[in-house]
Amino acid sequence: xxxxxxxxxxxxxxxxxxxxxxxxKVHQVRTEAFEFFEKNDFPTKRDENWKYTSLKSVxxxxxxxxxxxxxxxxFKDVKKYFIHDLDSYKIVFIxxxxxxxxxxxxxxxxxxxxxxxALKMEKYSGVMEKYFNKIAPKExxxxxxxxxxxxxAYIKIGNNTVVPRPIQVINFSxxxxxxxxxxxxxxxxxGENSQxxxxxxxxxxxxxxxxxxxSVTEIxxxxxxxxxxxxxxxDLETSSLIDGTYIEQQEKSVVNVSTFSFGGKLTRxxxxxxxxxxxxxxxxxxISILDGKQHVDNQTLVKHNSPDCESNEMYKGIYAGKSKGxxxxxxxxxxxxxxxxxxxxxxxxxxxxxxxxxxxxxxxxFADDVKCSHGCTIxxxxxxxxxxxxxxxxxxxxxxxxxxxxxxxxxLEKIKIPQLKSRIRKQIAKSLKVNLEFEW
Amino acid sequence: MLKIKxxxxxxxxNDILKGISLEVKAxxxxxxxxxxxxxxxxxxxxIAGKEDYDVTxxxxxxxxxxxxxxxxxxxxxxxxxxxxxxxxxxxxxxxxNFIKTSINESRKAQGLEEMPAKDMLKMIREKSDLLEIDRxxxxxxxxxGFSGGEKKRNEIFQMAMLEPKLAILDExxxxxxxxxxxxxxxxxxxxxxxxxxxxxxxHYQRLLDHIVPDFVHVLHDGKIVKSGTKxxxxxxxxxxxxxxxxx
Numbered sequence: 001x002x003x004x005x006x007x008x009x010x011x012x013x014x015x016x017x018x019x020x021x022x023x024x025k026v027h028q029v030r031t032e033a034f035e036f037f038e039k040n041d042f043p044t045k046r047d048e049n050w051k052y053t054s055l056k057s058v059x060x061x062x063x064x065x066x067x068x069x070x071x072x073x074x075f076k077d078v079k080k081y082f083i084h085d086l087d088s089y090k091i092v093f094i095x096x097x098x099x100x101x102x103x104x105x106x107x108x109x110x111x112x113x114x115x116x117x118a119l120k121m122e123k124y125s126g127v128m129e130k131y132f133n134k135i136a137p138k139e140x141x142x143x144x145x146x147x148x149x150x151x152x153a154y155i156k157i158g159n160n161t162v163v164p165r166p167i168q169v170i171n172f173s174x175x176x177x178x179x180x181x182x183x184x185x186x187x188x189x190x191g192e193n194s195q196x197x198x199x200x201x202x203x204x205x206x207x208x209x210x211x212x213x214x215s216v217t218e219i220x221x222x223x224x225x226x227x228x229x230x231x232x233x234x235d236l237e238t239s240s241l242i243d244g245t246y247i248e249q250q251e252k253s254v255v256n257v258s259t260f261s262f263g264g265k266l267t268r269x270x271x272x273x274x275x276x277x278x279x280x281x282x283x284x285x286x287i288s289i290l291d292g293k294q295h296v297d298n299q300t301l302v303k304h305n306s307p308d309c310e311s312n313e314m315y316k317g318i319y320a321g322k323s324k325g326x327x328x329x330x331x332x333x334x335x336x337x338x339x340x341x342x343x344x345x346x347x348x349x350x351x352x353x354x355x356x357x358x359x360x361x362x363x364x365x366f367a368d369d370v371k372c373s374h375g376c377t378i379x380x381x382x383x384x385x386x387x388x389x390x391x392x393x394x395x396x397x398x399x400x401x402x403x404x405x406x407x408x409x410x411x412l413e414k415i416k417i418p419q420l421k422s423r424i425r426k427q428i429a430k431s432l433k434v435n436l437e438f439e440w
Numbered sequence: 441m442l443k444i445k446x447x448x449x450x451x452x453x454n455d456i457l458k459g460i461s462l463e464v465k466a467x468x469x470x471x472x473x474x475x476x477x478x479x480x481x482x483x484x485x486x487i488a489g490k491e492d493y494d495v496t497x498x499x500x501x502x503x504x505x506x507x508x509x510x511x512x513x514x515x516x517x518x519x520x521x522x523x524x525x526x527x528x529x530x531x532x533x534x535x536x537n538f539i540k541t542s543i544n545e546s547r548k549a550q551g552l553e554e555m556p557a558k559d560m561l562k563m564i565r566e567k568s569d570l571l572e573i574d575r576x577x578x579x580x581x582x583x584x585g586f587s588g589g590e591k592k593r594n595e596i597f598q599m600a601m602l603e604p605k606l607a608i609l610d611e612x613x614x615x616x617x618x619x620x621x622x623x624x625x626x627x628x629x630x631x632x633x634x635x636x637x638x639x640x641x642x643h644y645q646r647l648l649d650h651i652v653p654d655f656v657h658v659l660h661d662g663k664i665v666k667s668g669t670k671x672x673x674x675x676x677x678x679x680x681x682x683x684x685x686x687x
Binding site: 382383384387388389390391392393394395398399402403405406409410412413 | 517
């Protein structure tokens with residue numbers, strides 16, 4: 001059966017599982033989203049936004065739509081996928097099902113818990129009505145996720161609260177369910193003057209079976225809040241990920257999203273910021289280091305809908321082997337968004353003879369008093385710099401890695417959690433296949 | 441120590457070096473002077489192993505061993521050091537960590553253990569004092585945002601740390617003010633011994649007031665057109681290079 005047919009056939013069963021009241025608002029939203037998906041189907045390369053990324057090879061597998069049972073994992077076996085030296089809250093899912101054993105959630109002072117509870121429990125219905133699916137766009141993959149929205153992280157922070165520990169959200173797939181489609185749905189609501197840090201990861205543990213993750217996250221940042229969101233994408237080559245992250249910011253809020261893509265067969269990130277209050281700041285950072293036949297597509301959109309705001313975007317990519325990168329950076333400045341400052345930078349280094357990058361900056365400016373700058377470079381390693389390092393006794397391979405480190409450094413410097421920074425550095429060294437232990 | 445015989449080199453089909461022969465013995469200081477475009481920096485780069493050039497003829501040996509087939513890092517491990525005219529900026533890597541990596545890579549190549557952190561620190565302290573380098577400077581990213589003078593001083597600091605057998609200083613004096621020049625030259629003089637050698641590449645006499653050469657060679661159009669002692673440098677300062685072009 002085609003994946004679409006299978007999903008269509010599964011929807012009824014999904015809604016009849018009884019986890020959500022069929023009279024509820026959530027049910028209504030899911031049904032509408034389902035109808036949209038059914039009508040519009042998966043995107044193809046004919047869609048302008050998907051010109052350089054084909055889902056064909058991802059969609060051809062016979063994915064299991066519902067996990068049948070609760071699978072378990074031993075912490076020691078998956079420890080390395082956590083930032084384990086970091087004191088944190090944890091929300092962990094195995095094959096799409098919550099693992100209480102690996103998680104550490106809380107309701108004390110704030111909610112760090114499960115989307116499934118938030119979707120079905122009466123006490124959350126007001127919040128759901130206000131926030132659920134409010135900024136996720138009507139696009140087929142997002143709608144598909146909404147239709148099957150069931151499990152994920154639910155994080156709600158009230159006003160004037162600094163969450164003392166970062167939150168790790170990890171989705172494992174084990175292969176116990178054969179090929180599987182997982183559709184995490186996360187909701188993050190951060191109150192006025194509050195702060196939170198979130199680290200998100202999708203990790204397959206099997207090379208025998210395919211994982212297709214279609215994840216959607218909505219983030220609401222109220223006045224003067226600060227949200228740091230880190231995405232670690234370092235999955236096996238049997239896994240593909242479509243991620244949609246949609247953010248709405250109120251006055252003076254700061255939201256930073258950093259995306260680190262080192263693995264996976266195909267990764268597509270749709271990242272959208274809506275600046276709904278004046279003096280907001282949005283920072284988008286990304287590093288992709290790819291090899292083999294990996295494919296990463298970063299599509300970002302910053303909508304400056306308010307005056308006196310700022311956005312800073314910096315994406316760096318290193319492409320080896322036959323890997324392929326796509327970058328689309330769109331900035332839209334509304335007529336009322338005067339005195340905004342939008343900065344975009346996209347730098348790529350191609351080190352594989354058959355590697356490829358397609359970059360497309362796009363600026364649409366309807367206000368007259370704005371500062372927008374963008375720069376896009378595609379290059380190779382600087383031979384003179386390489387010679388300089390070699391002449392100091394550093395072997396060519398290490399010298400190359402050192403230069404690539406230096407290339408990605410300004411993005412790395414944005415990471416605010418030291419343990420995470422050190423992990424990402426080590427991962428970069430590993431991706432570059434060197435054993436460099438710089439203390440920096 | 442260093443023997444260059446009839447060296448010819450070209451880049452993109454343009455001949456740059458047209459038969460250079462030079463012998464540098466341990467304990468000696470040689471100055472190579474000459475006008476712009478004479479091939480001075482090319483010669484320095486080729487000795488250090490830069491691969492962009494086609495060496496069409498000739499030999500280079502170090503301590504009797506042919507080094508032509510060695511990579512730049514292998515030459516560095518054998519004690520060749522080139523101080524760059526335009527050092528490269530490496531953001532995110534501090535001066536200290538860079539020099540640690542550099543030293544330990546050389547030690548690794550020689551089958552030695554990494555230098556203990558304590559010894560490394562002590563050495564860094566000594567050498568930075570020698571060149572009157574502020575400690576804060578050492579934690580900055582390598583060459584990033586350094587002034588011309590800071591970059592050159594940093595090059596000599598690296599030289600001091602690596603203790604090369606053969607140091608080639610490519611226009612180390614450019615970008616230095618009088619005080620910095622004195623400090624850098626003083627440092628180089630203190631690093632000199634009977635076991636190592638220095639090749640100083642410069643346009644001007646002024647560096648040679650501080651680092652006194654045993655021999656001076658004039659390079660013009662890819663050839664050494666005149667060699668002499670330190671008096672030759674003074675003569676060049678007075679007469680310029682034009683009179684040599686007709687030799």
